[in-house]
Amino acid sequence: MVTTLDKPRRRTQLPPLPPGGGNGWWDSSDDPQSLAVPSWQFGTWLGLGTLTVLFAALSSAYVVRIGGERLAFALPTTVWVSTVLLIANSIALIVARRAVERKDRRFVGWLWASFGVGLAFLFSQLVTWSVLAGQGLFVTTNPHSSFFYVLTVVHGAHVLGGLGALLRCWYHVRRRSGYQRLRRAVGMTATYWHFVDAVWLWIVLLFVWTSL
Amino acid sequence: MDQPIAHAEAAVDAHHHEPQSFWTKYVFSQDHKVIAMQYMITALVMGFIGMVMSWIFRIQLAWPDHNLPFLRLLMPTNMESGTLQTPGYYMLVTMHGTIMVFFLLTAILTGGFGNFLIPLQVGARDMAFPYLNMLSYWFYFLSCVVITASLFVTTGAASAGWTSYPPLSALEKATPGSGLGQDLWLIAIALFIVASTMGSLNYVTTALNMRAKGMTLMRMPLTVWGIITAAMLGLFAFPALFAGAVLLLLDRHLGTSFFLPHLVVGGEHIVRNGGSPLLWQHLFWFLGHPEVYILILPAMGITSEVLSNGARKPIFGYKVMVGSIIAIAFLSFIVWGHHMFVSGMNPWLGFAFVITTLIIAVPSAIKTFNWLGTLWKGKIRFTTPMLFAIGFISTFVTGGLTGLFLGNSALDIPLHDTYFVVAHFHVVMGLSSVFGIFAGIYYWFPKMTGKMMNERWGKVHFWLTFIGSYGVFWTMHYLGFMGMPRRYYSYDSYQFLPPSMHTLQMVITISALIVGAAQLIFTLNFLLAWLRGKKAPNNPWQATTLEWQAATPPPHGNWGPVLPEVHRWPYDYSVPGASADFVPQTVPVEIEPSGEHHRVAAAVNGHGQTNGHGNGHHA
Numbered sequence: 001m002v003t004t005l006d007k008p009r010r011r012t013q014l015p016p017l018p019p020g021g022g023n024g025w026w027d028s029s030d031d032p033q034s035l036a037v038p039s040w041q042f043g044t045w046l047g048l049g050t051l052t053v054l055f056a057a058l059s060s061a062y063v064v065r066i067g068g069e070r071l072a073f074a075l076p077t078t079v080w081v082s083t084v085l086l087i088a089n090s091i092a093l094i095v096a097r098r099a100v101e102r103k104d105r106r107f108v109g110w111l112w113a114s115f116g117v118g119l120a121f122l123f124s125q126l127v128t129w130s131v132l133a134g135q136g137l138f139v140t141t142n143p144h145s146s147f148f149y150v151l152t153v154v155h156g157a158h159v160l161g162g163l164g165a166l167l168r169c170w171y172h173v174r175r176r177s178g179y180q181r182l183r184r185a186v187g188m189t190a191t192y193w194h195f196v197d198a199v200w201l202w203i204v205l206l207f208v209w210t211s212l
Numbered sequence: 213m214d215q216p217i218a219h220a221e222a223a224v225d226a227h228h229h230e231p232q233s234f235w236t237k238y239v240f241s242q243d244h245k246v247i248a249m250q251y252m253i254t255a256l257v258m259g260f261i262g263m264v265m266s267w268i269f270r271i272q273l274a275w276p277d278h279n280l281p282f283l284r285l286l287m288p289t290n291m292e293s294g295t296l297q298t299p300g301y302y303m304l305v306t307m308h309g310t311i312m313v314f315f316l317l318t319a320i321l322t323g324g325f326g327n328f329l330i331p332l333q334v335g336a337r338d339m340a341f342p343y344l345n346m347l348s349y350w351f352y353f354l355s356c357v358v359i360t361a362s363l364f365v366t367t368g369a370a371s372a373g374w375t376s377y378p379p380l381s382a383l384e385k386a387t388p389g390s391g392l393g394q395d396l397w398l399i400a401i402a403l404f405i406v407a408s409t410m411g412s413l414n415y416v417t418t419a420l421n422m423r424a425k426g427m428t429l430m431r432m433p434l435t436v437w438g439i440i441t442a443a444m445l446g447l448f449a450f451p452a453l454f455a456g457a458v459l460l461l462l463d464r465h466l467g468t469s470f471f472l473p474h475l476v477v478g479g480e481h482i483v484r485n486g487g488s489p490l491l492w493q494h495l496f497w498f499l500g501h502p503e504v505y506i507l508i509l510p511a512m513g514i515t516s517e518v519l520s521n522g523a524r525k526p527i528f529g530y531k532v533m534v535g536s537i538i539a540i541a542f543l544s545f546i547v548w549g550h551h552m553f554v555s556g557m558n559p560w561l562g563f564a565f566v567i568t569t570l571i572i573a574v575p576s577a578i579k580t581f582n583w584l585g586t587l588w589k590g591k592i593r594f595t596t597p598m599l600f601a602i603g604f605i606s607t608f609v610t611g612g613l614t615g616l617f618l619g620n621s622a623l624d625i626p627l628h629d630t631y632f633v634v635a636h637f638h639v640v641m642g643l644s645s646v647f648g649i650f651a652g653i654y655y656w657f658p659k660m661t662g663k664m665m666n667e668r669w670g671k672v673h674f675w676l677t678f679i680g681s682y683g684v685f686w687t688m689h690y691l692g693f694m695g696m697p698r699r700y701y702s703y704d705s706y707q708f709l710p711p712s713m714h715t716l717q718m719v720i721t722i723s724a725l726i727v728g729a730a731q732l733i734f735t736l737n738f739l740l741a742w743l744r745g746k747k748a749p750n751n752p753w754q755a756t757t758l759e760w761q762a763a764t765p766p767p768h769g770n771w772g773p774v775l776p777e778v779h780r781w782p783y784d785y786s787v788p789g790a791s792a793d794f795v796p797q798t799v800p801v802e803i804e805p806s807g808e809h810h811r812v813a814a815a816v817n818g819h820g821q822t823n824g825h826g827n828g829h830h831a
């Protein structure tokens with residue numbers, strides 16, 4: 001069933017947002033002297049730029065530290081399960097975002113799908129770590145295992161952040177915060193998750209590459 | 213479409229939704245002006261702590277092992293006997309550097325000036341993300357609490373230098389400060405990075421996306437350019453140090469070997485394997501070098517602003533100034549290796565870093581040329597902010613020149629880790645940023661507080677600071693040439709250091725104490741002016757930029773009912789044919805001529821769409 005969300009209220013009727021809304025009454029982003037994208041979107045990209053440097057720094061530290069030495073252990077198969085899960089997550093969020101743009105109520109289901117897949121990913125990561133630990137590979141064992149743990153844990157922290165962002169979307173749905181806010185929240189969340197998913201692919205690629 | 217109404221209504225909201233309670237108004241405020249003041253005051257307090265530290269270790273250097281009973285009160289754990297012990301000395305220099313670079317200079321330039329000036333100078337009502345902005349301050353505050361608390365732990369604060377090189381910073385047994393103190397140092401830095409990132413996202417987004425009508429990029433004051441470029445540097449450089457801090461914490465506590473090779477310390481084997489201390493140096497300096505430009509770019513912006521105003525002349529070569537800022541920012545990411553010339557790097561790599569480093573001198577020199585061009589034949593008003601701005605040019609040139617010495621690896625190899633380096637970076641980074649900050653404080657204090665600072669004491673403050681600082685750092689260059697190594701607690705038992713060095717050390721310390729006294733004058737002036745200074749007029753410096761068109765101090769929402777509209781660039785001083793020697797940015801070109809010749813046409817045809825609010829102040 002397709003239900004339409006509340007129509008976007010005209011700007012003139014918007015109640016003043018509580019301070020902290022981002023695009024409050026002070027936002028002049030409709031003015032000619034601004035970027036083509038709204039502030040929240042630009043801010044999100046910029047923030048992701050920062051996170052890109054974080055992962056780039058860790059990755060290059062890894063490459064420098066091993067100095068060409070090959071990966072000494074096989075990646076547990078759960079790594080591939082994790083990969084599939086995160087790809088599914090991105091797809092769910094693409095669908096959710098399109099649904100929101102169409103004001104199609106079913107986006108909520110897709111957000112929950114994304115949440116479930118995200119949780120499953122964390123579970124799969126726990127399995128991965130315990131498999132490695134079972135093989136006697138700990139964070140101190142060798143530079144490969146050290147960086148494997150560091151990169152995946154730092155990435156996992158960002159997955160937690162993504163789950164938090166999904167809960168925030170859900171909160172806006174419950175609170176009936178208005179269409180624009182919801183749209184913004186879902187947009188931001190989706191962009192962020194795509195980034196987190198891409199970083200995962202990068203990490204996998206990195207370890208595949210060092211095992212060649 | 214319905215924008216005119218939207219803005220008018222929005223403006224009405226502005227009056228209805230001003231935060232009311234004490235807590236939302238002054239403590240957990242989301243108003244950029246309050247956050248700016250919070251940042252500024254906190255940073256100045258931290259700076260004061262950093263300065264007192266420098267007095268103590270300077271006294272040790274001038275009068276080695278002199279008994280100073282008052283020290284016992286300040287630092288009971290490291291000065292039981294009343295003389296500074298070696299660990300206390302290392303603690304103090306480490307904390308001095310860390311506090312000054314991050315907790316004073318970075319915080320006040322971006323958090324303080326960035327917060328105050330960006331919305332006001334681009335004509336916005338507040339930052340793009342006010343809530344994030346508030347969080348930014350409180351994370352900064354927390355980081356200040358952590359770093360200050362680390363002074364009081366029983367093993368002492370971190371003492372591996374502001375650069376925290378491992379293995380000193382990685383091994384608990386390396387120094388007393390490498391216990392809990394070092395952990396707190398790493399945590400404080402991580403918190404600071406989070407704070408700075410949240411702030412920087414705001415500064416850049418606000419300046420790019422929330423400019424008032426007519427405020428094109430090429431009409432932004434150079435302060436805004438300087439600050440947002442610095443913010444970009446922060447966004448793309450700080451994560452490297454964050455990564456380093458995470459890895460170092462793991463080396464310290466989980467027994468990993470990121471930065472630690474196999475070591476024998478005091479006859480004892482440290483079971484680590486293959487780690488590289490140089491890896492830390494790369495991560496640190498990938499941030500560290502951009503960091504120094506995070507400090508200088510906003511100060512350059514402030515200087516440009518104040519110079520143009522004080523010389524009553526348009527800034528010379530505005531576009532080139534913007535281009536130089538961007539060029540410097542870009543280059544600053546590819547020169548970090550010049551801090552590691554003696555690390556045994558491949559000479560060809562060193563050579564590459566020499567080239568990129570020396571290229572930075574080009575945009576720097578262009579900027580200096582333009583500042584001098586701005587002063588040339590100006591009707592200069594030697595106000596306190598103007599004196600500090602001129603002081604900035606002096607120290608930037610002096611320190612930049614010694615940078616050229618160090619940028620050549622052949623010269624750097626003997627000079628590295630001597631007082632020559634200490635002199636270089638204090639003059640070019642420490643003094644220049646501080647002079648920029650003082651220029652900014654004296655210049656914008658009236659707008660921030662509605663009061664005027666005392667000019668006479670301002671000038672006394674300037675001259676004592678200016679002459680005293682040269683007394684400190686000019687002298688240090690000689691020590692450097694004589695081979696005095698940096699970070700030596702005591703230097704009287706080394707054959708290669710002549711006894712005459714002692715005289716120079718005393719000159720430095722006495723100068724440093726004079727400079728310190730001058731800062732007390734500043735503090736008094738600041739506080740007294742705020743409490744009962746003369747009431748400031750709206751535009752005391754007869755300046756052109758938008759913030760001077762707002763009420764003093766600006767209300768919540770900055771502009772009252774009508775957003776300002778911009779009609780010209782920010783440097784219309786002494787325009788031929790104009791009725792006064794300055795024309796505010798809000799005055800239409802039909803009313804007063806503009807010096808922005810080549811851009812008038814573009815301004816008139818704008819981007820179509822008008823949204824109905826003329827300028828509220830000059831119609």
Ligand code: HEM
Nearest residue numbers: 504508550551573612615616618619628629633637640641
């Ligand atoms: C012409 C421009 C400059 C050149 C060529 C240059 C070059 C250098 C070099 C080669 C070093 C390393 C010296 C050593 O450790 O042996 C150095 C250190 C340093 N420079 Fe510069 N510099 C320049 C401008 C600046 C500016 C504008 C700043 C800050 C605003 C700055 C801040 C620093 C700092 C903080 C250090 C020392 C850090 C430390 O070791 O604790 N420099 N500079």
Ligand SMILES: [Cu+2]
Nearest residue numbers: 501548550551
């Ligand atoms: Cu450098």
